Amino acid sequence: MSIDIQSIRKKFGTFEALARVDLKIGSGELVALLGPSGSGKTTLLRIIAGLELADEGQILFRGDDISKHNVKDRGVGFVFQHYALFRHMTVYENIAFGLKVRPRAVRPSKAAMDKKVAELLSLIRLEGIAARYPSQLSGGQRQRVALARALAIEPRMLLLDEPFGALDAKVRRELRQWIRDLHDKLNMTSIFVTHDQEEALEIADRVVVMNAGRIEQIGTPEEVYHYPANPFVYDFLGNVNFFHGRLEGGKLYLGDSNASVSLHGAAHTAGSPAAKIYIRPHLLDLDHAASPNAFKAKVKFFNAAGPFVRIEVLSEWGDTVRVELTQERFQILNLRKDDDVYVTFKDAKVFPASDYSI
Amino acid sequence: MKFQKFKQYSVIPGFGLTLGFTVAYLSLLVLIPLSMLFIKASALTWPEFFEIFSSPRTLAAFRLSLGASLTAAALNAVFGLLVAWVLVRYEFPGKKIVDALVDLPFALPTAVAGICLTAIYSQNGIIGKYLYAWGIQSAYSPLGITIALTFIGLPFVVRTVEPVLQDLEKELEEAAYSLGANSWQTFRKVIFPVIVPSLLTGSAMAFARALGEYGSVVFIAGNRPLKTEIVPLLIMTKLEQYEYAGATAIAAVTLVISFILLFGINFLHAWTHRHQTI
Numbered sequence: 001m002s003i004d005i006q007s008i009r010k011k012f013g014t015f016e017a018l019a020r021v022d023l024k025i026g027s028g029e030l031v032a033l034l035g036p037s038g039s040g041k042t043t044l045l046r047i048i049a050g051l052e053l054a055d056e057g058q059i060l061f062r063g064d065d066i067s068k069h070n071v072k073d074r075g076v077g078f079v080f081q082h083y084a085l086f087r088h089m090t091v092y093e094n095i096a097f098g099l100k101v102r103p104r105a106v107r108p109s110k111a112a113m114d115k116k117v118a119e120l121l122s123l124i125r126l127e128g129i130a131a132r133y134p135s136q137l138s139g140g141q142r143q144r145v146a147l148a149r150a151l152a153i154e155p156r157m158l159l160l161d162e163p164f165g166a167l168d169a170k171v172r173r174e175l176r177q178w179i180r181d182l183h184d185k186l187n188m189t190s191i192f193v194t195h196d197q198e199e200a201l202e203i204a205d206r207v208v209v210m211n212a213g214r215i216e217q218i219g220t221p222e223e224v225y226h227y228p229a230n231p232f233v234y235d236f237l238g239n240v241n242f243f244h245g246r247l248e249g250g251k252l253y254l255g256d257s258n259a260s261v262s263l264h265g266a267a268h269t270a271g272s273p274a275a276k277i278y279i280r281p282h283l284l285d286l287d288h289a290a291s292p293n294a295f296k297a298k299v300k301f302f303n304a305a306g307p308f309v310r311i312e313v314l315s316e317w318g319d320t321v322r323v324e325l326t327q328e329r330f331q332i333l334n335l336r337k338d339d340d341v342y343v344t345f346k347d348a349k350v351f352p353a354s355d356y357s358i
Numbered sequence: 359m360k361f362q363k364f365k366q367y368s369v370i371p372g373f374g375l376t377l378g379f380t381v382a383y384l385s386l387l388v389l390i391p392l393s394m395l396f397i398k399a400s401a402l403t404w405p406e407f408f409e410i411f412s413s414p415r416t417l418a419a420f421r422l423s424l425g426a427s428l429t430a431a432a433l434n435a436v437f438g439l440l441v442a443w444v445l446v447r448y449e450f451p452g453k454k455i456v457d458a459l460v461d462l463p464f465a466l467p468t469a470v471a472g473i474c475l476t477a478i479y480s481q482n483g484i485i486g487k488y489l490y491a492w493g494i495q496s497a498y499s500p501l502g503i504t505i506a507l508t509f510i511g512l513p514f515v516v517r518t519v520e521p522v523l524q525d526l527e528k529e530l531e532e533a534a535y536s537l538g539a540n541s542w543q544t545f546r547k548v549i550f551p552v553i554v555p556s557l558l559t560g561s562a563m564a565f566a567r568a569l570g571e572y573g574s575v576v577f578i579a580g581n582r583p584l585k586t587e588i589v590p591l592l593i594m595t596k597l598e599q600y601e602y603a604g605a606t607a608i609a610a611v612t613l614v615i616s617f618i619l620l621f622g623i624n625f626l627h628a629w630t631h632r633h634q635t636i
Contacts (some may be wrong), residue, residue, distance in 0.1 A: 049536060050536075051532050051535075051536070070535075071532070071535045071536050072535055072536075072538055072539075072540070076536065077536070078532070078533070078536040080529045080532070080533060082527070082529060084527065084529035084530050084532070084533040085533075086530065086533075086534075086547075086548055087552070088551040088552065097534070097537055097539070097547070098537035098538050098539075101534075101537065101538055101539040101540070101543045101547070102538060146533075149533075149537065150536075150537075152537075153537055153538055
């Protein structure tokens, strides 16, 4: 089901949680609301669910304005970060809760309920635990039960609030992929909130990057990662190096030094020559030999654990620069601590200095 | 059978000292005085014991005390829960004062409470005169006793339920609502089961307190044998008549009843609470 969010505003006291947010979500999409804490992403999700009412603006479900409907009538499945399972009920009772509380006329029979719960348990791959209590389950199992409970009412959409937030890293990765598969199977419009960029980029169809109650960028994971709209998005999605500099005669001067690099494709539109340069660690390269496009630096630290080698170098003007090299490249360079190296740019993003500050 | 290690490692020392003190303290204050009760009572032969216990006066006193205490505990369970709910859920002017009022029955000397209640609920009292006009005898009657016992038991339920209500995650209610439950279903199926254990504990304490209450009741009770004479008063009367064995026999029975009830309710508490820890 499509969702149309129109200039939603929400204040908590004097704190503006959401400042006129517009967002359209297509039917069957899996959308991630990504942002730091306090960015308003959870508030937006709760407003869509009806757990919170917006001060201004409308929400349309498939064209119908449901802004004034309460959560009970919106038919949304909501999954909470801390599961919110009913502890005094078994897994069966938890999952069947949404069916049992229906008015008698539309309440399924006991047999139909049994069948539904059994289906959902097989969907979450937890057959045979119907009689257990939440306290007897692991975190990942609890979250899957919470999901089954939300799905039992056959919701029109699924809303997940930091669904993997309370889980450890390995379970998190498994569950993340599983949610994606489940979404493809059910083809249900789903929105999930996360502060983990990796999570959002990995499973979402579209990512909505939020900051301070505003949407900074909406796009596919590739779009927001490779073509960030502004420094905030660039910084939030992955590691980034940041330099002050100035643009003169097509050349980029870094720091207050005379070290300069020429950049192709680095758009710079502002009138002032002052610039902010953002570059991801894997878009930098190191070399022993000097070149016109490189600046000099000293190796301070490296860590070769993992698929990439993470290196920190200190530039001549005193900035610490993070570089990521492949294991092969690192072997060839044969770097030692305190070696002098030359840093070259493979690509960078230049924003006018007045634009934004992080 | 292998026994678990008695003393477990702990960062803070003093296990031996504190446990030793606890045992000595409880023995001096609770165990020795209570065992004296049974020793005294054992001076009676079984037939004598049964004769005291089965006398109409004793039976009437027990019936009255147990009935009034149970009624008071039940009233406190319902209205104490309501008070706790209001204090936790809502903000209103004067909330701090209401909060303090709840503790007043703890702090007030029971005799003062008894005199106040009698003054209000007797035939000329400001509430009593209306009740008597309706034909309700609100003082010097089992009703009066129940009023006094409800008064002194009020804080127990409120103060045991309050922290549990406070800790109740808002998400549980939101989950229930989002699954389509209405307010009543949410309360009945989600909130109530969580607070039942504390409600039971609070009611049990209110009941135990009511069973032994003396000071606030004697003024409003009227103290007519067979009609409005409670067990603690009967014990006092027997003591005043130098019937020590009789007094201790009744006291011992009261003690056993209290103990069985407390034990039963604690068991019930553990049972209702069995799945609530995550």
